[in-house]
Amino acid sequence: MARVLSLFRAQPFLALVGRRKSPLCKMSLDSRAREVFAAAVEAVQPDTVVRQSIERKEDSVIIDGHKFTLKHNLHLVGFGKAVLGMAAEAERILGDHLVRGVISVPHGIQQTLQQHGRDHLLLKENSCIKAIEGAKHNLPDADAQKAAERIKQLACELTEKDLLLVLISGGGSALLPAPIPPISLQEKLDVTRTLAAAGATIQELNTVRRALSFLKGGGLAHYAQPAQVIALILSDVIGDPVDFIASGPTARSEVWPEEIMSILERYKQLNSLPVSVKDVLSRPSPRWKDNNDESDTSGHVLNTVIGSNSVALQAAGRRVRELGFRPVVLSPGVCGDVRSVSRLYGLLAHFASSREEPPPEVAAEVLSLGPEVGVESWDLCRTMQVLGEGRTEGWGATCLLAGGEPTVELTGKGRGGRNQELALRVGLELRGLELPPSGPVFLSGGTDGQDGPTDAAGAITDGGLFEEAQAQGLNVDDFLNNNDSFTFFSRLSSGKRLLVPGLTCTNVMDVHILLIPAIPIEIK
Numbered sequence: 306m307a308r309v310l311s312l313f314r315a316q317p318f319l320a321l322v323g324r325r326k327s328p329l330c331k332m333s334l335d336s337r338a339r340e341v342f343a344a345a346v347e348a349v350q351p352d353t354v355v356r357q358s359i360e361r362k363e364d365s366v367i368i369d370g371h372k373f374t375l376k377h378n379l380h381l382v383g384f385g386k387a388v389l390g391m392a393a394e395a396e397r398i399l400g401d402h403l404v405r406g407v408i409s410v411p412h413g414i415q416q417t418l419q420q421h422g423r424d425h426l427l428l429k430e431n432s433c434i435k436a437i438e439g440a441k442h443n444l445p446d447a448d449a450q451k452a453a454e455r456i457k458q459l460a461c462e463l464t465e466k467d468l469l470l471v472l473i474s475g476g477g478s479a480l481l482p483a484p485i486p487p488i489s490l491q492e493k494l495d496v497t498r499t500l501a502a503a504g505a506t507i508q509e510l511n512t513v514r515r516a517l518s519f520l521k522g523g524g525l526a527h528y529a530q531p532a533q534v535i536a537l538i539l540s541d542v543i544g545d546p547v548d549f550i551a552s553g554p555t556a557r558s559e560v561w562p563e564e565i566m567s568i569l570e571r572y573k574q575l576n577s578l579p580v581s582v583k584d585v586l587s588r589p590s591p592r593w594k595d596n597n598d599e600s601d602t603s604g605h606v607l608n609t610v611i612g613s614n615s616v617a618l619q620a621a622g623r624r625v626r627e628l629g630f631r632p633v634v635l636s637p638g639v640c641g642d643v644r645s646v647s648r649l650y651g652l653l654a655h656f657a658s659s660r661e662e663p664p665p666e667v668a669a670e671v672l673s674l675g676p677e678v679g680v681e682s683w684d685l686c687r688t689m690q691v692l693g694e695g696r697t698e699g700w701g702a703t704c705l706l707a708g709g710e711p712t713v714e715l716t717g718k719g720r721g722g723r724n725q726e727l728a729l730r731v732g733l734e735l736r737g738l739e740l741p742p743s744g745p746v747f748l749s750g751g752t753d754g755q756d757g758p759t760d761a762a763g764a765i766t767d768g769g770l771f772e773e774a775q776a777q778g779l780n781v782d783d784f785l786n787n788n789d790s791f792t793f794f795s796r797l798s799s800g801k802r803l804l805v806p807g808l809t810c811t812n813v814m815d816v817h818i819l820l821i822p823a824i825p826i827e828i829k
């Protein structure tokens with residue numbers, strides 16, 4: 306009869322881990338997952354990413370390998386959820402050459418940062434940067450429009466001797482509204498809000514926004530001419546496309562009215578389109594009157610991505626190693642419906658943790674899900690190879706890392722977010738895996754600390770979730786059908802599976818962490 310010993314296959318990686326066994330062994334998988342998430346978020350803090358991207362050398366600054374001379378000629382603008390902390394750090398490093406600045410930041414952010422003791426992300430008292438708060442609930446409003454006007458004015462006043470430092474992060478589109486007349490702010494808001502509610506992707510949404518705005522799609526860089534523009538960008542879009550992040554104010558993009566019309570048609574918006582929008586779209590493209598500039602191709606613009614989901618995943622990988630797991634990064638671009646994404650993680654967990662070679666259907670299904678979840682076959686094969694080797698050669702504990710922004714089809718009226726719904730669904734997928742009760746464990750969290758309209762960033766689950774819920778009289782299907790994942794996790798075991806890091810002051814989309822413990826071997 307087979308005797309299952311709680312031994313793990315002997316191999317070099319575990320031997321290494323074994324040397325610092327005691328503190329790690331005491332940590333639960335749940336705590337380790339939380340630590341990995343914290344490391345991911347820490348790596349993309351606004352002050353950290355700015356500090357790492359700016360090299361100050363006396364009266365010059367080197368950014369992305371380019372050297373710029375400082376002669377009290379530096380001006381600063383910014384817009385986005387992480388921009389306050391980015392501006393504070395930029396002023397610490399370059400403040401002696403800074404003439405003035407205007408940033409557009411979320412409503413209430415300064416007070417919230419003060420309350421959370423995060424003073425290092427606030428501007429100093431005598432700062433020459435003016436922070437304007439606006440875009441309540443992430444929607445463009447009159448305050449954000451006022452900030453956009455001040456930013457445009459600052460850009461227009463620059464000369465060829467000036468340097469314009471532009472700080473950009475997610476949420477920048479709503480914080481920089483400059484509708485082209487006769488479009489009103491309300492009309493622009495209505496168009497984008499209805500498109501978003503109809504399920505338009507961020508690329509579709511920002512393609513439309515670029516066509517209706519003075520500053521988006523390279524507009525800001527255009528107004529800043531002939532000054533040198535340096536944009537530091539914290540990416541919250543899959544693939545880090547600088548022309549889509551915050552609608553690309555420093556990345557020139559053409560406007561093709563046919564493309565806009567086809568997006569509006571796809572989401573059935575053509576008939577309800579305001580006359581003003583039709584008017585702007587019917588004008589000849591490109592839209593700037595003196596169109597003899599080449600914006601970012603002429604060399605006066607440097608766009609550089611200084612933080613992204615990949616950076617967060619790399620840091621997570623380092624922490625994973627310290628915690629005794631072998632990291633494997635699947636992709637920073639996971640998207641698609643949470644149902645498909647949860648199925649993928651369930652299959653990969655199954656693949657990694659079965660004692661026998663998994664049937665070929667498992668790998669086939671993993672590969673078939675690739676196009677739905679935005680992951681290349683190559684990345685799926687590479688990941689399965691690592692997980693398979695881990696299983697057959699006994700490397701022990703593995704941690705699958707991924708990031709991106711899956712979507713939820715909202716059919717119910719409950720409270721939740723895509724991370725909590727994903728975690729709930731993965732918990733169901735992990736049910737019944739032949740592993741010790743301690744694993745695998747899955748965490749999904751939004752790096753901005755807020756998952757949908759809830760106070761949590763995400764949640765942590767494992768294969769015991771269903772039974773735990775059942776024992777507490779919670780019907781998982783009812784909560785899922787009502788998109789009520791936050792209520793579910795709040796009620797389950799007094800909310801102990803919720804991930805509530807509070808305000809993180811950054812945003813590089815979501816992070817997914819699947820911790821797979823070592824498989825106990827059977828000795829006959």
Ligand SMILES: Nc1ncnc2c1ncn2[C@@H]1O[C@H](COP(=O)(O)OP(=O)(O)OP(=O)(O)O)[C@@H](O)[C@H]1O
Pocket residue numbers: 443475476541712713715718719720721722723726751753755756757758788789790812
């Ligand atoms: N009850 C719910 N259950 C599941 N998901 C929800 C629910 N309510 C909203 N969502 C999802 O939450 C998302 C919006 O949340 P959130 O504000 O975290 O988005 P975001 O894309 O991270 O925003 P930003 O990029 O501006 O920070 C939408 O994709 C929406 O489908």
Ligand SMILES: O=C(O)[C@H](O)CO
Pocket residue numbers: 474475476477478479507511541542549550551552
């Ligand atoms: O502001 C925006 O457009 C989104 O956050 C994507 O960058």
